[in-house]
Amino acid sequence: MAESPVTKRKREEKEGEDGAADSHEAPSFPLREVSVRRVLRESAREKAIFLHGQVKNASGDGTDAVVILEKMPFQEENVAELLQKYTKLQLQMSNDIYSTYHLLLPPELNEIKTTVVYPATEKHLQKYLRQEVYLIHETGEDYKNITLPFIQSQSFSIQWVYNILEKKAEADRIIYENPDPANGFVLVPDFKWNQKQLDDLYLIAICHCRGIKSLRDLTAEHLPLLRNILKEGTEAIVKRFGMAGPQLRIYLHYQPSYYHLHVHFTALSYDAPGCSVERAHLLSDVIENLELNPKYYQQRTLTFALRADEPLLKKFQEADRV
Numbered sequence: 001m002a003e004s005p006v007t008k009r010k011r012e013e014k015e016g017e018d019g020a021a022d023s024h025e026a027p028s029f030p031l032r033e034v035s036v037r038r039v040l041r042e043s044a045r046e047k048a049i050f051l052h053g054q055v056k057n058a059s060g061d062g063t064d065a066v067v068i069l070e071k072m073p074f075q076e077e078n079v080a081e082l083l084q085k086y087t088k089l090q091l092q093m094s095n096d097i098y099s100t101y102h103l104l105l106p107p108e109l110n111e112i113k114t115t116v117v118y119p120a121t122e123k124h125l126q127k128y129l130r131q132e133v134y135l136i137h138e139t140g141e142d143y144k145n146i147t148l149p150f151i152q153s154q155s156f157s158i159q160w161v162y163n164i165l166e167k168k169a170e171a172d173r174i175i176y177e178n179p180d181p182a183n184g185f186v187l188v189p190d191f192k193w194n195q196k197q198l199d200d201l202y203l204i205a206i207c208h209c210r211g212i213k214s215l216r217d218l219t220a221e222h223l224p225l226l227r228n229i230l231k232e233g234t235e236a237i238v239k240r241f242g243m244a245g246p247q248l249r250i251y252l253h254y255q256p257s258y259y260h261l262h263v264h265f266t267a268l269s270y271d272a273p274g275c276s277v278e279r280a281h282l283l284s285d286v287i288e289n290l291e292l293n294p295k296y297y298q299q300r301t302l303t304f305a306l307r308a309d310e311p312l313l314k315k316f317q318e319a320d321r322v
Helices: 005-021 076-085 122-128 140-153 159-165 220-241 283-292 311-318
Strands: 034-043 048-056 062-071 089-095 098-103 112-117 133-138 176-178 185-189 202-207 248-253 262-267 280-282 302-307
Touching (some): 034 122, 133 140, 220 283
Antiparallel strands (some): 034 048, 048 062, 062 112
C-alpha cells in the first residue's frame, strides 16, 4: 500500500532530522546578547513583530540586527495532546454561551519562528520599518526611463540566489530541479514556511537562466521556461506534498523583492504576504498574455506599490509620475 502524503512527509522530516545530527551545525545567533533598540513593525494579522536589535562585540560597539518573531500555525497532530494534557484555563471573559480564556502552553507546543538578518544594514532596517505606501502606474516608457536605469545603478546582490542554483547552499532543501540552463529551474521551500503543515505552504521556483530580472523582461521566447515552471512545479508539489494543482496560487511579483526571475507557489487558502492584486501576477495569465502578444510586458502599464522611503519612489516623484 502506498504511504499517504502526510505519512511520507513525517518520515522525510524524521530522516532529515537524523541526517542533520551528523552534519556541522551553523554558528548560533547570540540572541541573549541582543538589546532591542526599537520595534520596526508589528502585525496582528501575521502574528509577528519586527525588531531592530544590536549585538555588542568585544570592543563594546554594537552591530545592528533585524530579529523577526512570528507565531507558528497549529499542527493538527498536536491538537489532541494540547487539549488533553494542558487543560488549565484562565478565564478572561464570560457572557452567556461565550467565554474567553488564556491557555499557557509549554515551549514544545508554543514554538516561535525567529528570523535573523545579521549583520543588518540600513537598507535592511528600512525594509522592515512601517512606511506610508504609494501606488505607481508604470508605463513601458517609465520602465525604460526611470525604473531600469535605477535598477542598473543599484548594487542589488543576488549571490545567494546563485549559491542555490550552483548547490553551494541549501542543496538539501531542493524539492525538484529541471537542470536545463535555458528552460530549467529549482523548486525550494520559502523560509516563511516550516514544512510542518500545508495550510501555509510556500515554495519558490528559481530559474536557471540568468539575466531575466523581472516580468518586464519576459517575451514569447521565455514561454517554454514559464510552461515548465507551471507544469513541473505543480506536479512536484502534488507528488511531494499531496496538494492538488487547483489548490495552488502560482504567481510572480512586480516589483520583485530581488531581480532574478522567480515564481511563487502558495496554498490558495493562505493569505500570503505579497499576494495582493497590486503586486501578484498569476503565472497562467502571464503565459496567456505572452501567447497573445510577445511584447505584452514591454508595452503594458503595470501597477505596484512603493513605500515612502524607497529611492525608486523618489525617482518617480522627480519625473512627476506620482
